[in-house]
Amino acid sequence: MTDTASIIGAHDQYMTINYGRYPIAMVKGEGSYLWDAEGKRYLDLFCGFGAGLLGHCHPALVDAVTKQARTLWHSGNLTHTLPQTQAAQAIWSSGFHGRSFFCHSGADANEAAFKLARLYGRKNPGKQGKRYKIISAQQSFHGRTFGTMVATAQKKVSEGYEPLMPGYTCVPYDDLKAVEAAVDEVTVAVIVEPIQGEGGVRVPSDGFLPGLRKLCDDRDLLLICDEVWTGGGRTGKWFAHQHWNIVPDMMTLAKGVGGGLPVGVMCAHERVAGLFDHRRHGTVAHATTLGGNCLSMAAAAAVFRTIEAQGLLDHANKIGNHAMTRLRAAMKRSGGRIAAVRGKGLFIGVELNPQAKGATFKNAGEIVDRCRQRGVLVNATQNVVIRLAPSLAIGQEEMDEGLSVLEQVILG
Ligand SMILES: Cc1ncc(COP(=O)(O)O)c(C=O)c1O
Structure with a gap:
């Protein structure tokens, strides 16, 4: 029982269905990455509601x-x-x-x-x-x-x-x-x-x-x-x-x-x-x-x-500031589709405006789905806010890889 369909099948039969889960089953994690049961790799910019503070399976x-x-x-x-x-x-x-x-x-x-x-x-x-x-x-x-x-x-x-x-x-x-x-x-x-x-x-x-x-x-x-x-x-x-x-x-x-x-x-x-x-x-x-x-x-x-x-407080500030600067630059060319970028350290919110001209999304959940299909995990809250809470140990290249996908799915 290690494929996604069997894991989800057993969940549907034996567990309370209290969470709205994505149709994926994770079987492995390392650093900022997760792998599903079919071996697809995901860059995790949310780390299970931020609880994976140091990423996955930190040595x-x-x-x-x-x-x-x-x-x-x-x-x-x-x-x-x-x-x-x-x-x-x-x-x-x-x-x-x-x-x-x-x-x-x-x-x-x-x-x-x-x-x-x-x-x-x-x-x-x-x-x-x-x-x-x-x-x-x-x-x-x-x-x-x-x-x-x-x-x-x-x-x-x-x-x-x-x-x-x-x-x-x-x-x-x-x-x-x-x-x-x-x-x-x-x-x-x-x-x-x-x-x-x-x-x-x-x-x-x-x-x-x-x-x-x-x-x-x-x-x-x-x-x-x-x-x-x-x-x-x-x-x-x-x-x-x-x-x-x-x-x-x-x-x-x-x-x-x-x-x-x-x-x-x-x-x-x-x-x-x-x-x-x-x-x-x-x-x-x-x-x-x-x-x-x-x-x-x-x-x-x-x-x-x-x-x-490992000096991860300084690192979180450095990567967080880099990410927010980059996202604010994206906001400027978004024609209002990104309404605000806020946060501190590696706790970042990107508020979207689905009513803006040229927006191809009705809510933040659609952006989350599109990112996931492209192998990046982010989260939505309050219907219009994308939340990022990656590992404090995330590298700048990994962060940039995730931000590029996020910017592409928002800006088209
Ligand atoms: C600020 C805050 N306090 C408390 C809780 C509850 O924590 P738990 O889900 O571990 O019970 C949450 C959960 O998201 C939270 O965000």
Whole structure:
């Protein structure tokens, strides 16, 4: 059963059909390339929602995970393990001095952040008693669990699952005044993506995050930066909030920090993280059995180590700037078919205008399909935005190869 038709046939018979998958089955990866079951090669400029941060089967990750698998596979959170502490230390050393709680996914990490925020709101009540309300942004994405899908604030994500969890409200992204107006006596936290991912790689104006930090300080609100897309070097800094020199109270990570293995992290400063402290409170306030498992942690520690050792933050900035300069030049000759190019590091969005004269596409999905047929994987979001999130280790020639295809399919 190794051909595409048999793999898809078995999927159709035995699995839930919850994803809209392309009619291809991947069997091999190396660097920036994937191969399907028929041996066709694809240049991967999206790396599985950015989770393949160092590309496919990076030797440093393969070595670290293989070594770990041979040494200690699982012991559980009643004991201490070296890979967990190494991963937590790597996050600390990358500039966010918080305590890490490890779990499996972005949603999982945000759930932990929301629970911690509620503990904080109970300990630091307002005039009307305990505070619990969380403010998020329209077109954000924070996950699909019961708690996170309400924060996600996109109807298509929560529709059908009512009654929804109370205690959330959402406001337009990059609108400080709207956040301010939404704060009331029961508000305890604001969650924000430093750059919106699913929302279309939207980079906020420069004053937004510093303003949000100040507002949170003034009103004793916790600022949670959801760095699930942007954390771990994707934007050319370890964490995207560092572009604006702010420090959140909590930060959540997932996707890229596991390099393709399941890792979620909720990282909080001591004054907040202390509310989870078992030694102080004598209860398990939050937990998950396989969170921080040895193999995922070995991968996470190796991701940070490799980025540092190979100078991949600088590399991501260099290749990202080159790509955006090239795409902006294409925008100029596109006659309006490319409406905007935005991003930081290797997190890039290309907004299309299907209404522009000469456009041969109705939406970004058609461009994704045409690129794929020509052996290049990119992604579409918000109907009109092409997203690029290649490996941080991608070479300039590979990037140019992909951009040439993308430009050709957009510009004809
Ligand atoms: C910013 C952000 N937060 C959280 C999530 C949820 O992560 P996961 O799919 O790992 O649960 C996503 C997923 O795309 C995301 O983009």
